[in-house]
Amino acid sequence: xxxxxxxxxxxxxxxxxxxxxxxxxxxxxxxxxxxxxxxxxxxxxxxxxxxxxxxxxxxxxxxxxxxxxxxxxxxxxxxxxxxxxxxxxxxxxxxxxxxxxxxxxxxxxxxxxxxxxxxxxxxxxxxxxxxxxxxxxxxxxxxxxxxxxxxxxxxxxxxxxxxxxxxxxxxxxxxxxxxxxxxxxxxxxxxxxxxxxxxxxxxxxxxxxxxxxxxx
Amino acid sequence: xxxxxxxxxxxxxxxxxxxxxxxxxxxxxxxxxxxxxxxxxxxxxxxxxxxxxxxxxxxxxxxxxxxxxxxxxxxxxxxxxxxxxxxxxxxxxxxxxxxxxxxxxxxxxxxxxxxxxxxxxxxxxxxxxxxxxxxxxxxxxxxxxxxxxxxxxxxxxxxxxxxxxxxxxxxxxxxxxxxxxxxxxxxxxxxxxxxxxxxxxxxxxxxxxxxxxxxxxxxxxxxxxxxxxxxxxxxxxxxxxxxxxxxxxxxxxxxxxxxxxxxxxxxxxxxxxxxxxxxxxxxxxxxxxxxxxxxxxxxxxxxxxxxxxxxxxxxxxxxxxxxxxxxxxxxxxxxxxxxxxxxxxxxxxxxxxxxxxxxxxxxxxxxxxxxxxxxxxxxxxxxxxxxxxxxxxxxxxxxxxxxxxxxxxxxxxxxxxxxxxxxxxxxxxxxxxxxxxxxxxxxxxxxxxxxxxxxxxxxxxxxxxxxxxxxxx
Ligand code: SF4
Numbered sequence: 001x002x003x004x005x006x007x008x009x010x011x012x013x014x015x016x017x018x019x020x021x022x023x024x025x026x027x028x029x030x031x032x033x034x035x036x037x038x039x040x041x042x043x044x045x046x047x048x049x050x051x052x053x054x055x056x057x058x059x060x061x062x063x064x065x066x067x068x069x070x071x072x073x074x075x076x077x078x079x080x081x082x083x084x085x086x087x088x089x090x091x092x093x094x095x096x097x098x099x100x101x102x103x104x105x106x107x108x109x110x111x112x113x114x115x116x117x118x119x120x121x122x123x124x125x126x127x128x129x130x131x132x133x134x135x136x137x138x139x140x141x142x143x144x145x146x147x148x149x150x151x152x153x154x155x156x157x158x159x160x161x162x163x164x165x166x167x168x169x170x171x172x173x174x175x176x177x178x179x180x181x182x183x184x185x186x187x188x189x190x191x192x193x194x195x196x197x198x199x200x201x202x203x204x205x206x207x208x209x210x211x212x213x214x215x216x
Numbered sequence: 217x218x219x220x221x222x223x224x225x226x227x228x229x230x231x232x233x234x235x236x237x238x239x240x241x242x243x244x245x246x247x248x249x250x251x252x253x254x255x256x257x258x259x260x261x262x263x264x265x266x267x268x269x270x271x272x273x274x275x276x277x278x279x280x281x282x283x284x285x286x287x288x289x290x291x292x293x294x295x296x297x298x299x300x301x302x303x304x305x306x307x308x309x310x311x312x313x314x315x316x317x318x319x320x321x322x323x324x325x326x327x328x329x330x331x332x333x334x335x336x337x338x339x340x341x342x343x344x345x346x347x348x349x350x351x352x353x354x355x356x357x358x359x360x361x362x363x364x365x366x367x368x369x370x371x372x373x374x375x376x377x378x379x380x381x382x383x384x385x386x387x388x389x390x391x392x393x394x395x396x397x398x399x400x401x402x403x404x405x406x407x408x409x410x411x412x413x414x415x416x417x418x419x420x421x422x423x424x425x426x427x428x429x430x431x432x433x434x435x436x437x438x439x440x441x442x443x444x445x446x447x448x449x450x451x452x453x454x455x456x457x458x459x460x461x462x463x464x465x466x467x468x469x470x471x472x473x474x475x476x477x478x479x480x481x482x483x484x485x486x487x488x489x490x491x492x493x494x495x496x497x498x499x500x501x502x503x504x505x506x507x508x509x510x511x512x513x514x515x516x517x518x519x520x521x522x523x524x525x526x527x528x529x530x531x532x533x534x535x536x537x538x539x540x541x542x543x544x545x546x547x548x549x550x551x552x553x554x555x556x557x558x559x560x561x562x563x564x565x566x567x568x569x570x571x572x573x574x575x576x577x578x579x580x581x582x583x584x585x586x587x588x589x590x591x592x593x594x595x596x597x598x599x600x601x602x603x604x605x606x607x608x609x610x611x612x613x614x615x616x617x618x619x620x621x622x623x624x625x626x627x628x629x630x631x632x633x634x635x636x637x638x639x640x641x642x643x644x645x646x647x648x649x650x651x652x653x654x655x656x657x658x659x660x661x662x663x664x665x666x667x668x669x670x671x672x673x674x675x676x677x678x679x680x681x682x683x684x685x686x687x688x689x
Contacts, residue, residue: 031300033255033307035263035368054300062645093368096618122369124267173239185369186264192241196269196379199232199243209472209480210245210344212272 001184002124007105008151009078013142014068017083021095021116022199029054030094038094039101043069073146081138082109086127087116096123106152108159110135121175122185126154128169154180219490221387222454223422226362226487230345232379239381245344246361247374248330249276251308252636253349257372258311261422268315269378275339275470276312278305279329280636284599284626288638292323301637315375328602328628331355331569332360335439336602338468342457342484347374349604350570352652354445358438358562359464360457360487362422365446384582386496388421388450389489392429394503399686400580402437403650403669406444407509407613411519413499418450421497424489425455429503432568435464436575443570444652456488503532510556510682511654511667513544518654520556522672522684537589547656549644549665556680559666563647564589564596564623564677566670568633571650574608576670581614581676583688589622590680597624598629623677635660648676 004121026044031054044052047069049062063070080099086109087095096119099107106126120127141161142148151160154176159167178188189196204211220228232241254276268274281301288295295407296302305322311682320327326337331352334340342360349371356363366380374380390409410417423445428437438455442687445453462481465471472480507521518541520526529545529552532538545552550559566572566580577600589596598605598618606628609615615625632639633651641647641663650673651658654665668676675685 031304033259033304035256035259119369185381186266186373186376189241189373189379189381193377195233195241196243196377200270200378203243207343207480207483208340209476209483212470 001182003182004126004154004179006125006153010076011079011080011081011142011148012074012077013139016040018085020088021092025098035097036101038098042098042102061102078103078105079150080104080107082107083110086112088113093119096125100125132187196197219493221493222424222456222487223387226343227384238383241379242382243379244347244374246346247274249274250280250330251278252280252305253368254371255307256368257375261375266376267599268375268675271316274317276317277327277330278308278322282322282629283637284629284631284639289627301652316434325603329457329569329630332601336604338471342461343487351446352443355439355443355455355569357442357452359461364450374567385422386420388423388497389495390423390425390499391427392501392503393427396429396503400506401669402433402440404506404509406441407519408506410448410516413448415515415517416449418448421450422452423450430455434575435460436573440570443502449651457484462613483524508672508685514547514654514656518544522556524556526550526552526554560681561648561676562594562645563641564673565632565647565649566673567599567631568651568653571670574605577609577614580670580674581617583671584621584678585617587621587676587678589677592680593677596677597626599626600628602628634661648673
């Protein structure tokens with residue numbers, strides 16, 4: 001997994017509550033065989049004016065100019081500012097995959113759906129919970145100043161605003177450790193590779209029938 | 217020493233490391249793979265430059281997407297018309313080649329639904345931990361293996377580390393005492409259990425099915441019961457090993473043979489819960505009281521006996537329950553208070569990992585032999601669970617019985633269980649189905665599924681509506 005240490009970037013304000021995973025990535029894209037490439041279909045039903053199809057060429061599709069993602073002032077944004085219960089709905093991991101693939105590295109919201117919140121950490125995306133008041137104030141500030149950027153420092157758990165003031169945030173110690181070191185679940189488990197190897201060797205001795213026989 | 221349940225025993229035998237926060241690293245003996253939930257996991261491996269930890273622990277076969285008519289199947293990959301489905305099947309083959317994983321490809325004589333093929337090939341053994349990116353992996357618990365479904369990230373995790381990070385579940389025992397009446401089958405037993413405990417009744421538990429009725433079921437019947445443990449909310453279902461289990465394993469290609477088999481069998485016979493083992497919850501049903509079951513709604517717990525009535529929402533006092541019933545009846549196009557037997561059918565599907573084994577097909581064939589599918593039934597199809605089941609059925613002449621009676625005889629696959637291939641139930645159509653999920657749209661957009669046993673589905677095909685199969689046998 002990619003490390004998350006610091007991130008400085010343009011903030012994209014998505015002004016609606018209860019954004020579900022179908023909003024983030026519609027179900028027709030689940031037939032894909034890839035974990036990457038979902039970025040062009042992120043928020044598909046809102047971003048384009050027609051219905052998106054998997055594996056189609058998206059370059060010629062009619063863009064919805066009113067949708068925030070299509071406004072030039074937010075081009076290249078990497079921090080998503082969102083409202084309550086972000087990521088509700090199905091458990092699809094395609095939702096964080098799509099956000100990540102588009103280029104988002106962090107989400108700021110007052111609350112998240114459980115599974116989505118977990119899935120983010122599994123995919124190197126940092127979901128930050130902030131007080132509703134702070135989130136609303138950020139929406140104001142982002143709206144009032146083009147090119148508004150925030151910088152996030154995970155080690156010190158601090159978000160610095162353009163005027164230099166800082167906002168603190170909470171994050172689970174263990175998850176912070178994983179993000180800072182780029183440890184995904186697999187990376188973590190592989191720290192115990194020796195224990196696995198020993199278990200396996202012993203298991204092969206005591207229960208050889210679970211291992212393929214040369215004769216079959 | 218404290219007494220242990222079967223689940224405790226298998227769990228402890230596979231514990232690599234216990235972590236402080238309650239999670240544990242568990243070793244996985246067998247990883248089953250199909251085409252839908254594996255591609256991203258393989259891609260993840262590639263991106264991270266990782267290799268499978270133990271390639272020989274993996275076993276793959278495509279099942280969800282593949283066509284089931286002989287005409288399409290004979291064309292191989294070219295026969296898959298949906299380009300996206302075709303890519304998934306092709307990708308599975310490519311990934312297995314690249315990572316040196318055993319695969320029964322779509323035209324292999326042994327191919328089939330992964331949960332039918334695993335036990336059939338002896339890839340499922342008692343005492344194993346088995347996972348697959350598919351919730352019906354619980355099926356394999358019938359052979360005394362700890363088996364459950366996992367998500368795509370976990371598929372990659374198992375490929376890369378041969379382990380899973382898990383928290384231990386609680387123990388539940390579901391005991392079915394006494395004896396079943398003639399014409400009542402494993403499917404009726406498990407539907408009755410779900411009707412009793414509900415679709416969330418087993419959440420957080422591993423369910424061990426026990427009692428005289430379970431003991432007297434064939435291994436195929438036990439698989440039908442464990443298959444639907446997930447429909448009761450439990451990720452895993454388990455049944456203790458007995459002589460029938462050991463006998464079933466003997467001589468299967470992936471099973472140990474000769475002296476090793478004898479040694480293994482000694483060890484497997486200890487895979488039972490200790491007599492005084494404590495369960496966190498125990499549910500007891502009387503086998504003699506179970507009648508043939510039919511689901512009338514959009515969740516497997518919405519089930520009734522064949523001689524019962526569809527519940528009348530106006531008589532339901534609990535508001536949430538009333539709302540659920542109303543919503544389900546609206547979708548199903550049914551009226552509360554009417555007889556289950558009055559439900560008219562447009563389609564009959566005999567297949568899926570719940571009921572597509574040889575025993576299921578024999579059961580269905582014995583009902584339709586010498587009769588004709590009702591004129592009002594537009595489509596009745598039999599989809600064997602594997603190429604070997606199909607072959608066996610043909611050797612016994614079952615295919616001829618079905619075809620003569622007016623049922624279609626197809627090639628193995630998941631088919632209309634979830635309608636990811638071309639086998640789709642039409643909008644508003646009622647289907648008597650031997651599968652495991654009656655969710656909205658599961659068998660096709662707007663389709664209306666009624667879950668039943670193979671015998672009940674066969675009887676419904678002949679009569680055009682549900683009938684009590686016990687009056688026919
Ligand atoms: S037959 Fe149905 S339930 Fe079984 S694996 Fe296939 S799709 Fe899933």
